Amino acid sequence: AQKVTQAQTEISVVEKEDVTLDCVYETRDTTYYLFWYKQPPSGELVFLIRRNSFDEQNEISGRYSWNFQKSTSSFNFTITASQVVDSAVYFCAFGAGRDDKIIFGKGTRLHILP
Amino acid sequence: GAVVSQHPSRVICKSGTSVKIECRSLDFQATTMFWYRQFPKQSLMLMATSNEGSKATYEQGVEKDKFLINHASLTLSTLTVTSAHPEDSSFYICSARQGFGQETQYFGPGTRLLVL
Numbered sequence: 585a586q587k588v589t590q591a592q593t594e595i596s597v598v599e600k601e602d603v604t605l606d607c608v609y610e611t612r613d614t615t616y617y618l619f620w621y622k623q624p625p626s627g628e629l630v631f632l633i634r635r636n637s638f639d640e641q642n643e644i645s646g647r648y649s650w651n652f653q654k655s656t657s658s659f660n661f662t663i664t665a666s667q668v669v670d671s672a673v674y675f676c677a678f679g680a681g682r683d684d685k686i687i688f689g690k691g692t693r694l695h696i697l698p
Numbered sequence: 699g700a701v702v703s704q705h706p707s708r709v710i711c712k713s714g715t716s717v718k719i720e721c722r723s724l725d726f727q728a729t730t731m732f733w734y735r736q737f738p739k740q741s742l743m744l745m746a747t748s749n750e751g752s753k754a755t756y757e758q759g760v761e762k763d764k765f766l767i768n769h770a771s772l773t774l775s776t777l778t779v780t781s782a783h784p785e786d787s788s789f790y791i792c793s794a795r796q797g798f799g800q801e802t803q804y805f806g807p808g809t810r811l812l813v814l
Binding site for chain 1: 739740741742746747766784789791793802803804805806807808810
């Protein structure tokens, strides 16, 4: 069975610090996709990234970067020089094969303190 | 990017009434739409998957007679919570996908339902 684990329930850091959100997945599929979504207090989910299992290249987008390592089944997300506006719940999600479904992790609530 | 809207954004109703929530893809045709429910401080749980013109596929434990889903066009899906009860109070989120398989899902802003 597929599973997504976000072990960090809640994290608080001071503004400008770097922070890494962990995501570990379990699957027997060889083809799958990983996602990160941000959910600010307003509730709307914001798509951040989608990665397929064949592309292990790390990705950087501004202050955001993602480290995908199949060897450890992890897809971690790092925010560099965090800002108060980064405060939100971040969900890691997994999708595989012909199955249309996306399985969400339980989310990590990130507090950036001024 | 792709935009998905939901209406209403917030609804309060009395126990026993039915509530309809609309989900629209504004700038693309959505082959598939998904309905999720999120209780406070919890993750999103998939309720059902609907493909345009066919019956929705419900997840285990979701009552299809209580949560009626209609996907009549490529840009509109509706979720009707029939005979709502306080335990149905939740945040309902739809998502829409243009293609098949693992194309990116784009999420609506959600609808907060409070049943008194």
